[in-house]
């Protein structure tokens with residue numbers, strides 16, 4: 108679990124794939140992106156409902172996943188960001204991180220039945236990754252705006268437990 112003391116390692120991770128930040132904000136990574144990732148949460152979400160997980164390889168942070176418990180309702184959790192270090196993408200780390208989260212949920216957060224996330228249209232190439240992990244588009248979409256960048260986010264979900 109990452110905390111404020113991990114902010115430099117997290118900032119380095121965010122900067123390892125500047126293309127992601129550019130696609131979803133229109134700008135390269137900024138100096139306080141990691142701190143924002145650690146601290147910012149939607150209105151009404153308690154501090155302890157946001158968890159930022161880090162995955163390490165040889166003591167180096169190679170992935171981050173932040174998740175909100177009970178958002179938008181008690182039976183769901185919401186992945187805010189999954190980011191794998193730029194030069195480590197495509198090696199199974201993203202799949203591993205999501206599968207670890209799903210495997211631990213029935214024990215840690217037993218009330219959570221579904222995992223949800225949003226993909227911004229400017230980053231739509233990633234939708235194939237989520238599909239490989241069993242996520243399906245819910246059909247919901249929301250307007251997305253970051254300064255001058257205007258787009259749409261599409262919601263995806265999958266059950267925590269695999270359907271039998």
Ligand SMILES: CC(C)(COP(=O)(O)OP(=O)(O)OC[C@H]1O[C@@H](n2cnc3c(N)ncnc32)[C@H](O)[C@@H]1OP(=O)(O)O)[C@@H](O)C(=O)NCCC(=O)NCCS
Nearest residue numbers: 127189190191196197198199200201202232233235236239
């Ligand atoms: C998206 C991301 C997290 C994927 O992590 P990764 O470690 O590169 O992905 P993996 O190697 O674990 O891939 C898992 C599976 O998804 C597939 N996959 C990965 N990216 C894909 C894509 N863009 N389209 C289709 N399939 C994809 C892989 O082929 C692999 O398939 P398999 O396990 O069934 O053989 C990573 O590329 C990343 O950090 N991207 C930038 C940040 C980002 O866009 N995050 C998502 C925000 S919604």
